[in-house]
Amino acid sequence: MKPTDVILLVTVIICLVTDLREQKIYNKVLLPALVLGLAANTLGQGFSGLTTSLLGFLAGMGLLLIPFMLGGIGAGDVKLLGVIGLLKGPAFVFQAFLMTALAGGVIALVLLARRKAMGETFRRLGTALTSLLLMIPRGAVLETLQHPRAIAFPYGIAISAGTFLAYFMG
Numbered sequence: 001m002k003p004t005d006v007i008l009l010v011t012v013i014i015c016l017v018t019d020l021r022e023q024k025i026y027n028k029v030l031l032p033a034l035v036l037g038l039a040a041n042t043l044g045q046g047f048s049g050l051t052t053s054l055l056g057f058l059a060g061m062g063l064l065l066i067p068f069m070l071g072g073i074g075a076g077d078v079k080l081l082g083v084i085g086l087l088k089g090p091a092f093v094f095q096a097f098l099m100t101a102l103a104g105g106v107i108a109l110v111l112l113a114r115r116k117a118m119g120e121t122f123r124r125l126g127t128a129l130t131s132l133l134l135m136i137p138r139g140a141v142l143e144t145l146q147h148p149r150a151i152a153f154p155y156g157i158a159i160s161a162g163t164f165l166a167y168f169m170g
């Protein structure tokens with residue numbers, strides 16, 4: 001197991017625990033992972049390792065930028081995916097992102113079904129999509145989606161699940 005693999009798994013597990021317990025992903029966990037990962041990739045692979053790390057970091061951050069700007073996820077989630085990209089590169093972070101989206105969707109559907117809110121949620125989603133297509137201002141679309149009964153959960157759970165799936169299946 002490579003040093004970046006150990007850093008990845010330890011970081012994701014710690015972030016999963018803190019997100020479950022406190023709904024926070026801490027910089028004091030992410031920053032050391034970032035520094036250690038950058039050093040490990042650079043020392044192990046030279047300039048190409050540094051380049052791959054930086055591209056992975058930018059890819060990871062970029063993949064969650066729009067959901068963050070729309071208020072759907074927190075900054076810690078964005079930074080966590082950035083660190084995952086830094087540790088494993090852009091191809092891995094894209095695969096982890098896809099698995100994360102799948103895991104997040106499954107978690108959301110389970111929560112919606114448990115709260116018997118599936119129909120109401122899909123109606124709001126349809127209204128929001130229609131509003132987007134008709135170019136209604138962003139505030140009206142967000143107001144439709146941010147309903148008082150909206151289902152929310154710490155997205156670090158989905159990021160962790162997606163990362164583990166990508167790591168152990170890939």
